Amino acid sequence: MASDGDLSAAASAARAALDAHTVETVAWHFHDSTGCPFWLEKKRELKFDPLTEIKSYDDLKKFPAFEDEWLRGGPVRRWVPKGLADKPVYVFETGGTTGIPKSRIAIDDFRTDYSNFSDTLPDKYFPKGSNWLMLGPSGPRRLRLAVEHLAQHRGGICFCIDLDPRWVIKLIKKGWMEHLEAYKKHCIDQAITILGAGHDVKCMFGTPKLIEALCLALEEKGTSLAEQGITGIFSGGTEFTPQWTRFCVEELFGGPPEKSGIYMTPTYGNTLMGLACSKPVTKEDGYKISYYAPQPRAVVEVVEFDDYDKVVEYGATGRVKLTTLTKEFFVPGFLERDEGEREKPFAKYPWDGVSGVRPFHELADATTVGVY
Amino acid sequence: MITLPAIRWGEPYESLEVDEINHFVTGEPVARVHTVGSGIVARDAKKSPRARQALQSMSPAQLVDACKKAGELFESGTLTVGDSQQSPTDFAEQTSATTGMPVAMCKANVVKNAFVLKNIDKILDCLTRGLDLNILARGYGDEGRGVTVSYQAQTDVLGAVLPSNSPGVHTLWLPVIAMQIGLALKPGSQEPWTPYRVAAAMKEAGIPVEAISIYPGAGGDIGGSILSNYRRAMIFGGPQTIQQYAGNERVQVHGPGFSKILLGDDEADNWRQYIDLMVDSVYRNGGRSCINASSIYTPRHGKEIAAAIAERLGPIEALPPDDPKAGLAAFTTPGAAAAIWGAIERDLADSRTAHETADYGPRLVERETCAYLRPTVWHCQSTECPGANKEYMFPAVGVVDCPQERMLAEIGPTLVCTAITQNEQFRNALIAATHIDRLNLGPIPTPQVDWLQPHEGNLVEFLYRNRALQVR
Numbered sequence: 001m002a003s004d005g006d007l008s009a010a011a012s013a014a015r016a017a018l019d020a021h022t023v024e025t026v027a028w029h030f031h032d033s034t035g036c037p038f039w040l041e042k043k044r045e046l047k048f049d050p051l052t053e054i055k056s057y058d059d060l061k062k063f064p065a066f067e068d069e070w071l072r073g074g075p076v077r078r079w080v081p082k083g084l085a086d087k088p089v090y091v092f093e094t095g096g097t098t099g100i101p102k103s104r105i106a107i108d109d110f111r112t113d114y115s116n117f118s119d120t121l122p123d124k125y126f127p128k129g130s131n132w133l134m135l136g137p138s139g140p141r142r143l144r145l146a147v148e149h150l151a152q153h154r155g156g157i158c159f160c161i162d163l164d165p166r167w168v169i170k171l172i173k174k175g176w177m178e179h180l181e182a183y184k185k186h187c188i189d190q191a192i193t194i195l196g197a198g199h200d201v202k203c204m205f206g207t208p209k210l211i212e213a214l215c216l217a218l219e220e221k222g223t224s225l226a227e228q229g230i231t232g233i234f235s236g237g238t239e240f241t242p243q244w245t246r247f248c249v250e251e252l253f254g255g256p257p258e259k260s261g262i263y264m265t266p267t268y269g270n271t272l273m274g275l276a277c278s279k280p281v282t283k284e285d286g287y288k289i290s291y292y293a294p295q296p297r298a299v300v301e302v303v304e305f306d307d308y309d310k311v312v313e314y315g316a317t318g319r320v321k322l323t324t325l326t327k328e329f330f331v332p333g334f335l336e337r338d339e340g341e342r343e344k345p346f347a348k349y350p351w352d353g354v355s356g357v358r359p360f361h362e363l364a365d366a367t368t369v370g371v372y
Numbered sequence: 373m374i375t376l377p378a379i380r381w382g383e384p385y386e387s388l389e390v391d392e393i394n395h396f397v398t399g400e401p402v403a404r405v406h407t408v409g410s411g412i413v414a415r416d417a418k419k420s421p422r423a424r425q426a427l428q429s430m431s432p433a434q435l436v437d438a439c440k441k442a443g444e445l446f447e448s449g450t451l452t453v454g455d456s457q458q459s460p461t462d463f464a465e466q467t468s469a470t471t472g473m474p475v476a477m478c479k480a481n482v483v484k485n486a487f488v489l490k491n492i493d494k495i496l497d498c499l500t501r502g503l504d505l506n507i508l509a510r511g512y513g514d515e516g517r518g519v520t521v522s523y524q525a526q527t528d529v530l531g532a533v534l535p536s537n538s539p540g541v542h543t544l545w546l547p548v549i550a551m552q553i554g555l556a557l558k559p560g561s562q563e564p565w566t567p568y569r570v571a572a573a574m575k576e577a578g579i580p581v582e583a584i585s586i587y588p589g590a591g592g593d594i595g596g597s598i599l600s601n602y603r604r605a606m607i608f609g610g611p612q613t614i615q616q617y618a619g620n621e622r623v624q625v626h627g628p629g630f631s632k633i634l635l636g637d638d639e640a641d642n643w644r645q646y647i648d649l650m651v652d653s654v655y656r657n658g659g660r661s662c663i664n665a666s667s668i669y670t671p672r673h674g675k676e677i678a679a680a681i682a683e684r685l686g687p688i689e690a691l692p693p694d695d696p697k698a699g700l701a702a703f704t705t706p707g708a709a710a711a712i713w714g715a716i717e718r719d720l721a722d723s724r725t726a727h728e729t730a731d732y733g734p735r736l737v738e739r740e741t742c743a744y745l746r747p748t749v750w751h752c753q754s755t756e757c758p759g760a761n762k763e764y765m766f767p768a769v770g771v772v773d774c775p776q777e778r779m780l781a782e783i784g785p786t787l788v789c790t791a792i793t794q795n796e797q798f799r800n801a802l803i804a805a806t807h808i809d810r811l812n813l814g815p816i817p818t819p820q821v822d823w824l825q826p827h828e829g830n831l832v833e834f835l836y837r838n839r840a841l842q843v844r
Contacts, residue, residue: 172592175616181600212411219418243388247411287388 010350014295018351019056021296025325026054034083038070039330041078057299060323061309063332068272071102079105084328092142094271097169101140104271109328110142113274114150116294117267120277121154125263126232129155130202133230135191135210137165142271147205159199161190163210184210188217195228203232208239211264215252225253226261236267238338238358242287249283256283267291268357272331273322274298279346279353291357292349299323302342302354305362308335311352312342320354336360374466375404376454376568378588380416381423382581391588393562395469396704396742397693402469403454405564407589410597413556416585417529417601423554424528426580432505435550435579436493442570442577443489447482451572458569467565468693471536472702472742475694477658485566488543488823489573492550498824499547499832508832509552512841522841523832529554530835531598531605533591534567536560537660537765541626542570544827545606549574553835554583556602558594562704599623604835624834628763629662629787631818634802635670636793637776643673643680646792646815650677650769651684653790653818655747658701659767663788663810665818666763669755669774678728678751678771685747685767686732690739700766702742709736709743712764716748719759726751728771755782780805788818 029035030043030050043050048062071079076091084107092110093101132151138144144160151158171180191214195201206214211233218224225233248264249256257263268291269275276291276298293300302318304310312318320336339360343353377384387406395402427435445451450459458466464478471478488495496505503523507513512522530553532545537560548555559567564586571584587594599605599622606624607613614627633650635643653665670677691698703709713736720727728749729735737744747767752760759770761784774782776793780801783789790812791802799813810827812818821827 175612177596177600177616180596212414216411216414216418219415241389241409243407244409244411246388247409251415252411 007345007347007350010347011345014345014350015057018296018299021325022057022060023054025327025330026050026060028083028327029081029330032082034081036081037078057323060332065308066331066334068102068334071104071272072100076103076105079103079329081327090142090145091140092271093140096140097166097173102271104142104329106142107328109274109326110146111149111153112326113269113294113297114146115153116297117275117277118150118153121232121234121265122263124231125257125261126154126203131156131200132158133191133194133201133204133206134158134160135163135187135204135206135214137163137207139164141165143205146275151203154203156203159194159201161187161194163187184213185217188213192217192221195230200229202229203234204230205234208235208237208244211235211248212244212252215248219252231261231263233262233264234267235264236269240266240289241358242281242289245281245287245289246283249287268300268354270322270336272329272334273300273324274326276300276353277349279348288355289357290343290353290355292343292351292353293322295349295351297324297326299325299351300354301352302340305339308333314342314344317341317356319360320357373401373404374454374456374458375406376564376588377406378408378412379568379571379584379586380412381419381585382575382583385412391561393470393564396472396702397469397739399741402466403564405588408587408594409589410593413587413594413597414601417556417597420527420529420554420556420602423583423585424525424552426582427549427552427554428509429580432509432550432552435552436496436505438574438577438579439489439492439546439550442573442579443486443492445573445576446489446569447486449573449576451569451576453568453572458572463565463569465694467563470562470565470704472562472704473658473660473693474691474698474701476696476698477701480657484823485542485546485570488546489570491823492547495547495824496550496832499826499830503832505550508836512843520841520843522839523836524839525553526835526837527553527603529556529585529602531556531558531602533558533595533598533605533607533609534560534563535608536562541608541661542566543823544626544831546570547831548835549579549583551832551835554585556585556587556598558587558589558591558598561588561591564588624829626662629664630667630761630763630783630785631663631665631788632783632786632790633665633668633818634779634783634789634791634793635668636791636795636798637671638795639792640670640672643670643677647677647680647684649790649815649817650681654681654749654769655685655688655699655767656817656819658699659747660701660765661819662763663819663821664767665788665790666769667761667783668769668771669779669783670771671774671776674753674771674773675726675751678726678749681769681771682728682732682749685749686729688747688767690737690744690746700744700746702739702744703765704742709745710738712766713745716750716759716762716764716768719757719762720750722757722759724753725757725759725770780807783807788812788821790814790816790818 029039087107090106091103093103095101134147148158253262254260266278266289276293279290301321303321320338322334324331337360338357340354340357343355345351377386389407391405392401393403464475467478468475508523530548557567575581608626614625617623617625690700735746735748745766750770752772755774760772785807788810789808
């Protein structure tokens, strides 16, 4: 275990690395030869020069709050940095049940993020070379390609299903609950078919609702995830709560990893940010889930509800603020639709984390969560 | 403060997620409620046959006796509820504290719920039209006419998504246990009290604990899981919920009642005789129930009737919940009362609509932690006025001018219709009207419910299918 002094030194080093990375990233995005048209255009509206006046991560507060509305509509090329203009570009979307979805361009970020995430997975439960099942949203979303890359990165092949979360949200909003159940069953049937087809699938991604539905459906057929050969699961989202984890581990999986043979790890992220990993989740710790962003590529802060420039005290509740700092994409201070508690750094991640992530209380009533 | 764990077929379940429910006046926490997710509901549903099997281990006569005893205990016993001992007074005070209902009304509702349990034999006799309960239990039998009758349970457990507004509605699911059907309940977020106390009373009375589950949690999540995992379920909600489940044989929906009083041509001139009845129908139980009158249709004297009701109801003030004279319930959801008042004001702006309680002071009363709406009466010169057929969760009534011959075409779906008329032809038309559920012929207040008669569909017909069965 790291001593307080070690941790403090590690935290200082991480901060210095973040400051340096910030300066480098801002220089890239705001230099006429490398930046993207959007930020170069935006630069003219700023009251400061990002090339000379951003000297540390804290200096990013000089930017106005990032408005996700900027991501709606085109031309999409305005987000592609000139320095990467000759690369093949993906576009990933988020939202879009009604109206124009938010879009984000990507070149290699999703691969980098998931390769880094791969390093955090225990090989015992996510064996190298084993195949994967992607039981989550498909279509214009990053997740499908990212999970597939993760599988490939670890030497496996990824099986996918079709799942359109926009249709799911429409079903919920229309109150067509029978259709919702039927669609969920349609997805689960596809998953069960893959698991039973002799493909040596050992690892999977699933949304909490679908993992739950898959386990219950397998139970109905007199079998289980473990019997189907699954040993490693990663999942995510605000529905991945301590209580849900406990229910899964105790009742659906049949106990902790050492007993059931199934290890599940939560992640937190979105198309804009990347992927935050969790501290290991254990019964002894009340199944508490604490996320840590992949600094310095992305930063998660928990900020005051009435002052988004000020982080809350450790343990206190605030709104989740994301910052993305990659050569492909620069997002200074984006306010997530979530809230949570600020967590202290620890040895593996010597920077702040966030726990208890849930929909932001002022928006919760208007948000449709638990979509698939 | 009391802690209420979830209950999974009789077993208390302590969740990692706990909601606090606060006193609507003081803001102090009154209960800690352990909430669960839909997966637990779905998983428990697979064990629901055991709930029915446990109840089938007792004969109908034993269950009836136990339910009667549970009724006594519910009304007068000190029971173990969650981690606390709860007296009847505690129960009434707790219910008041989180729902905004005056304590006196909560006490009155105790009597109502207890009545159903204490008279379960009579109620079942009426609901089954005199069927020997052993025939339900065995699945078939002979009623004495030499013909085999068979009733087949359509579910092992009834799921119910319960509301927070009126503890009186629990009377609808109380008879289920005596019919050897289990219960999976999602309590209203502000009113967990009645389901927990009923379960405690039934346990104390010897009913198998495996028969009942209680799942506090998020409405849509738990509600959706209950409705999709049980073959028979009951849900309470607004017009949208009603529409959503219309025609779904698995779901019995209870929503706004749009209950009404109709004055026939022959009785309209005698309206003064019926003012007490009208006031009672609008005001009883804080005007919160679906069985309170929300409209009065009359061919003549509409303006005078509205003014007379306003004179009685208009001066009523919002009193503290522990005042024995308190007759109005508080709105505890922030902004709810103001939003309702805004909707009413829009209707009152109509040129053919007159606000009859306008001279009795403001209707919207905002307090620090809650708000009240004082009784509101308006007069509509036409059935086309926007306020002609509205229902709100407080004493509010529109008196609507309407010729008798147009009434049945204009009133729309009506849960309770009190028709004051001696005209045989009109009475026959009322009896035939399929959009009227409960019909009162004569001067009977709309909230005066005979619990021995079915309410919004017969529970026995909902839970049991009458089918052919031949034995050789």
